[in-house]
Amino acid sequence: xxxxxxxxxxxxxxxxxxxxxxxxxxDYAPVKGCMIIxxxxxxxxxxxxxxxxxxxxxxGHVNAYFPLLIPQxxxxxxxxxxxxxxxxxxxxxxxxxxxxxxxYVIRPTSETxxxxxxxxxxxxxxxxxxxxxxxxxxxxWEMRTRLFLRTTEFLWQEGHTAHATADEAQEETLRMLExxxxxxxxxxxxxxxxxxxxxxxxxxxxxxTYCIEALMGDKKALQAGTSHNLGQNFAKAFDxxxxxxxxxxxxxxxxxxxxxxRLVGALVMAHGDDAGLVLPPRLAPIQAVVIPIxxxxxxxALTCEAAEKIATELKDLGVRTHLDDRDQMRPGFKFAEWELxxxxxxxxxxxxxxxxxEVRLAxxxxxxxxxxxxxxxxxxxPALLEQIQNDVFQRALDFRTQNTHEVDSYxxxxxxxxxxxxxxxxxxxxxxxxxxxxxxxxxxxxxxxPLDAPxxxxxxxVTGKPSKGRVIFARAY
Amino acid sequence: xxxxxxxxxxxxxxxxxxxxxxxxxxDYAPVKGCMIIxxxxxxxxxxxxxxxxxxxxxxGHVNAYFPLLIPQxxxxxxxxxxxxxxxxxxxxxxxxxxxxxxxYVIRPTSETxxxxxxxxxxxxxxxxxxxxxxxxxxxxWEMRTRLFLRTTEFLWQEGHTAHATADEAQEETLRMLExxxxxxxxxxxxxxxxxxxxxxxxxxxxxxTYCIEALMGDKKALQAGTSHNLGQNFAKAFDxxxxxxxxxxxxxxxxxxxxxxRLVGALVMAHGDDAGLVLPPRLAPIQAVVIPIxxxxxxxALTCEAAEKIATELKDLGVRTHLDDRDQMRPGFKFAEWELxxxxxxxxxxxxxxxxxEVRLAxxxxxxxxxxxxxxxxxxxPALLEQIQNDVFQRALDFRTQNTHEVDSYxxxxxxxxxxxxxxxxxxxxxxxxxxxxxxxxxxxxxxxPLDAPxxxxxxxVTGKPSKGRVIFARAY
Numbered sequence: 001x002x003x004x005x006x007x008x009x010x011x012x013x014x015x016x017x018x019x020x021x022x023x024x025x026x027d028y029a030p031v032k033g034c035m036i037i038x039x040x041x042x043x044x045x046x047x048x049x050x051x052x053x054x055x056x057x058x059x060g061h062v063n064a065y066f067p068l069l070i071p072q073x074x075x076x077x078x079x080x081x082x083x084x085x086x087x088x089x090x091x092x093x094x095x096x097x098x099x100x101x102x103x104y105v106i107r108p109t110s111e112t113x114x115x116x117x118x119x120x121x122x123x124x125x126x127x128x129x130x131x132x133x134x135x136x137x138x139x140x141w142e143m144r145t146r147l148f149l150r151t152t153e154f155l156w157q158e159g160h161t162a163h164a165t166a167d168e169a170q171e172e173t174l175r176m177l178e179x180x181x182x183x184x185x186x187x188x189x190x191x192x193x194x195x196x197x198x199x200x201x202x203x204x205x206x207x208x209t210y211c212i213e214a215l216m217g218d219k220k221a222l223q224a225g226t227s228h229n230l231g232q233n234f235a236k237a238f239d240x241x242x243x244x245x246x247x248x249x250x251x252x253x254x255x256x257x258x259x260x261x262r263l264v265g266a267l268v269m270a271h272g273d274d275a276g277l278v279l280p281p282r283l284a285p286i287q288a289v290v291i292p293i294x295x296x297x298x299x300x301a302l303t304c305e306a307a308e309k310i311a312t313e314l315k316d317l318g319v320r321t322h323l324d325d326r327d328q329m330r331p332g333f334k335f336a337e338w339e340l341x342x343x344x345x346x347x348x349x350x351x352x353x354x355x356x357x358e359v360r361l362a363x364x365x366x367x368x369x370x371x372x373x374x375x376x377x378x379x380x381x382p383a384l385l386e387q388i389q390n391d392v393f394q395r396a397l398d399f400r401t402q403n404t405h406e407v408d409s410y411x412x413x414x415x416x417x418x419x420x421x422x423x424x425x426x427x428x429x430x431x432x433x434x435x436x437x438x439x440x441x442x443x444x445x446x447x448x449x450p451l452d453a454p455x456x457x458x459x460x461x462v463t464g465k466p467s468k469g470r471v472i473f474a475r476a477y
Numbered sequence: 478x479x480x481x482x483x484x485x486x487x488x489x490x491x492x493x494x495x496x497x498x499x500x501x502x503x504d505y506a507p508v509k510g511c512m513i514i515x516x517x518x519x520x521x522x523x524x525x526x527x528x529x530x531x532x533x534x535x536x537g538h539v540n541a542y543f544p545l546l547i548p549q550x551x552x553x554x555x556x557x558x559x560x561x562x563x564x565x566x567x568x569x570x571x572x573x574x575x576x577x578x579x580x581y582v583i584r585p586t587s588e589t590x591x592x593x594x595x596x597x598x599x600x601x602x603x604x605x606x607x608x609x610x611x612x613x614x615x616x617x618w619e620m621r622t623r624l625f626l627r628t629t630e631f632l633w634q635e636g637h638t639a640h641a642t643a644d645e646a647q648e649e650t651l652r653m654l655e656x657x658x659x660x661x662x663x664x665x666x667x668x669x670x671x672x673x674x675x676x677x678x679x680x681x682x683x684x685x686t687y688c689i690e691a692l693m694g695d696k697k698a699l700q701a702g703t704s705h706n707l708g709q710n711f712a713k714a715f716d717x718x719x720x721x722x723x724x725x726x727x728x729x730x731x732x733x734x735x736x737x738x739r740l741v742g743a744l745v746m747a748h749g750d751d752a753g754l755v756l757p758p759r760l761a762p763i764q765a766v767v768i769p770i771x772x773x774x775x776x777x778a779l780t781c782e783a784a785e786k787i788a789t790e791l792k793d794l795g796v797r798t799h800l801d802d803r804d805q806m807r808p809g810f811k812f813a814e815w816e817l818x819x820x821x822x823x824x825x826x827x828x829x830x831x832x833x834x835e836v837r838l839a840x841x842x843x844x845x846x847x848x849x850x851x852x853x854x855x856x857x858x859p860a861l862l863e864q865i866q867n868d869v870f871q872r873a874l875d876f877r878t879q880n881t882h883e884v885d886s887y888x889x890x891x892x893x894x895x896x897x898x899x900x901x902x903x904x905x906x907x908x909x910x911x912x913x914x915x916x917x918x919x920x921x922x923x924x925x926x927p928l929d930a931p932x933x934x935x936x937x938x939v940t941g942k943p944s945k946g947r948v949i950f951a952r953a954y
Binding site: 027029030031034035036037038039042043045046062063064065066067068069070071074086087088089090091092093094095096097103104106113116117120126132136137139141143152153155328 | 541581
């Protein structure tokens, strides 16, 4: 299967693009920078949505829907927000056969239209908090795009909450960050660092931006989700105040938080190998594929019947199972295809297996094969999938540990950044100037100021000025 | 509660708008013709989505996602399609700070971009059928808009399937029509007629359009869903052919089908009464509301505790239950509010009820009240909700039966159309001229040529020319 897929070590970006396209996750669209999410890729997104939506509802949130189109003037109400998004806007100037008096922009995010609405919804402390989420598409006109990682249009969820106090808003910001961390680690099997973005990297319009950061297979970082404390910025821009229980009038406090179809790209790069995708069982559209192996019609009838019975039994156990009984393809081709698609368990059924009531089981993660009784498979399957889920996480965690470096010299940093890659835990003097200098000289950015880092005073690796603790540097997507 | 809500008989359109806005379903947006779907309204849509999505998957469909933006040139490939949609398009002319070389339109529907994609996906009969659905937002620049019924942007699902034969495409078209009928009747409790649209009323680009048509409370018709047999129109426009099993090259056959957030408006108008919404239990976001009734703190503690226990027990039975223990509102206000919101069951718990382990149960549909033991409530609740589901359907069916008229004289038709409204089963000569004349003179359109109508030759009520069978006329939304 050497010519099946480019090796990661040969050309990682090309490997990524091939896996995404041949693995039937997505394809380029005839629209600049847009993608078509194919059924297999979309079902991965649906599985993510189902878990996240449940987690949002368990934390008290409800869904709503706000318009796609936003009056252009809204975007300019918040100074930092307009500066951050103006270069990326798509503008509707004509509609219904006429030129519009006021153009609309396609939402790049919905803070402005939502806070314009919250002005109508909020008058008293009794109306707070508002805990709303929206599943939607957004458009940001990007120059360089890559399937799932950066596309002109993408799908996401955006939470927008309104609170009576600064403390409540901060609590909510961190609560949702923790929801994202839990989702990334327990479902995507992807270990993440949680931390604060620097002033330079924060969301346009936020007071504080928190993020989850993951390490990809090529040792570059990827921001996988963000949770923003917006302070009173949007309340002030849209004049949203409330009567406190003491009868005073105050501005409302806000948060927003989001994850997008970028998570699909993260999943591909966090776990994939030279054979293709490796999907954690909890999110895999197909957890087990059953493949009959035969020569001639007699064996075909025998093995297909047994394979179908096994597939049905697995489905009854709650295992998402696919029976691949296509007769125009050889088993080797099917094996490679399902490995490319990252299915955790492959179950082969040949004529001898039928006779002995056995199957041959292949594990996508360990690549091990094992012969076992059908009855044993049924007894073990759910636990085996949980084992694979844990293995995928542990493998990614070990990889991150091996590729996280504590470095105190800028020269060593520059050298190892190029030669080794990964996360670098370094001291930084806290200034935007130093941050910018490092980025210009090395293409590395501060991914986050970790939340759980120990207090550890030191000296900035570049300027020697005092530092409160180490921050995380990496080259990133 | 006389001033709470306009009476249907006084001003139906105003009643509708008040119910939708005060019932927290939706509100107007600061964007021409767009709406904000509020959490209560959105959760109704989510319940609809969940059922429909399951029904689509059970009939073999998978979800995918195609771009929001479509190259303007694509729309013009199919002659009827471009004529039908051109007046309604919203056009993106600028993006990323520049004028675009080629403008994009925001999808009004996705046949064109999907068939451009299917050209890449289909080469052999082995690639067929393709059974894809998409949940998405679309934009059609409408002149006159009304919340849910006709909005510039709306949410919908659009199925797009590709088949090897004309027969398969026709089967699929009718299969999805039947899915819509089942959903409308069994979940929305809304009886619908199924039938064929006339040439004049069919979808721009379709060979045949089938629809489900419902009767609203003001005796106007509403098209609630459509299923189109597209023949080879889009395959020819986008040059999508396949190799048959005999090695011949043929154009692919297509269907598309959709329902939208318009269904929420249909639900409001199919069942609502002067007290507000009436929601069928299977779709109601809240199936039962529990309200403690008390004076003073002692009774408050007592009744709230009992009410909470009852709410928890109902939730454990799978009943979607809300405890309304807000202390700043009087019970009468709460009763009216939950009636407005259409909650099927209201459970009142006063101090005497607590002592006797009883509750007072109010039925939103029959408006009857009944005193019963808590244990009896728990034993009965799920069956009672099913009973209400059936009652809502039966009431709507009786209403439709009473308001369906068989008329043979055009004069009688014109008179009764104005005085009585409803569905009119009449003979028509099959010509577009007569159809147009009737519409011009009466504002009534042919809603459908019913699928299950008996063969009944007759004479057109207008021209006296021969007619094969009766068709359905009505004034419609």
